[in-house]
Amino acid sequence: MWSYEKILQYPVKVKKNDLEMAKYLYAQYGGPDSELSAGIRYLTQRYTIPTDEAKATLTNIGTEELAHWEVLGALIYKLTEGVPVQELRKAGLGAHYAEHGRALYPHDAAGVPWTAAFIQSHEDPIATLHENLAAEEKARATYENLINLSNDPGIIDTLSFLRQREVVHFQRFGETLDIVRDYLKDHEYKNGKCY
Amino acid sequence: MTEEEMEKIEFDIDYHPEYRLAQAYIPFQIYEEHYEPQEALKKGTLFPELYHPYRQEKY
Numbered sequence: 001m002w003s004y005e006k007i008l009q010y011p012v013k014v015k016k017n018d019l020e021m022a023k024y025l026y027a028q029y030g031g032p033d034s035e036l037s038a039g040i041r042y043l044t045q046r047y048t049i050p051t052d053e054a055k056a057t058l059t060n061i062g063t064e065e066l067a068h069w070e071v072l073g074a075l076i077y078k079l080t081e082g083v084p085v086q087e088l089r090k091a092g093l094g095a096h097y098a099e100h101g102r103a104l105y106p107h108d109a110a111g112v113p114w115t116a117a118f119i120q121s122h123e124d125p126i127a128t129l130h131e132n133l134a135a136e137e138k139a140r141a142t143y144e145n146l147i148n149l150s151n152d153p154g155i156i157d158t159l160s161f162l163r164q165r166e167v168v169h170f171q172r173f174g175e176t177l178d179i180v181r182d183y184l185k186d187h188e189y190k191n192g193k194c195y
Numbered sequence: 196m197t198e199e200e201m202e203k204i205e206f207d208i209d210y211h212p213e214y215r216l217a218q219a220y221i222p223f224q225i226y227e228e229h230y231e232p233q234e235a236l237k238k239g240t241l242f243p244e245l246y247h248p249y250r251q252e253k254y
Contacts, residue, residue, distance in 0.1 A: 133219070133221075144249050147249060164247070165240075168245055
């Protein structure tokens with residue numbers, strides 16, 4: 001069960017409308033390595049992962065990723081708020097407007113809709129944790145590219161916070177990998193799997 | 196090859212005894228210092244040793 005707090009995890013301050021940047025930020029709202037992918041990925045993997053530490057880590061990080069997804073949504077909304085249709089069109093958001101108006105929709109920076117095919121959930125916990133370590137690094141790299149694309153100090157500040165969170169998550173998944181590996185060594189699996 | 200035979204092989208390279216090949220390891224963090232809450236929120240982590248800010252502009 002989740003409880004909702006009506007406050008962003010990190011403040012979102014933008015200087016002015018920036019439609020192109022809003023378009024790029026969609027990479028982290030509905031792209032393959034987006035916050036949405038991360039949240040769904042981790043919260044889905046929780047059921048079969050062994051050890052309570054691993055379950056708790058997936059729950060906590062998965063929950064935080066949803067909070068990040070909300071931060072991205074707020075950023076995109078503020079950057080596109082109240083912009084005339086012709087402006088949206090000029091900035092390459094005409095296709096988005098045709099289908100959604102000014103509403104947000106989980107697609108990537110190029111408009112490709114979010115799909116569960118972006119993520120993996122595997123019973124083998126070693127495979128799953130490597131998926132997550134990779135996901136954190138891909139998200140970190142994406143944030144660096146987004147920082148390079150922006151010239152708004154407010155946006156850069158928020159993106160830097162989100163990027164740093166990925167670094168911390170990587171460390172936590174690394175520790176989880178070790179805990180799970182120890183667990184597997186002590187518990188012989190019925191299928192005779194050898195880790 | 197049996198495990199006994201495996202053990203008899205002497206490697207020229209001095210692998211760290213705790214580590215196996217083809218396995219990834221991330222060292223455990225030991226809790227030492229921490230930032231004040233306000234500073235931690237600003238930086239995105241409570242721990243100085245985990246604070247790795249992005250400084251390098253890619254071309």
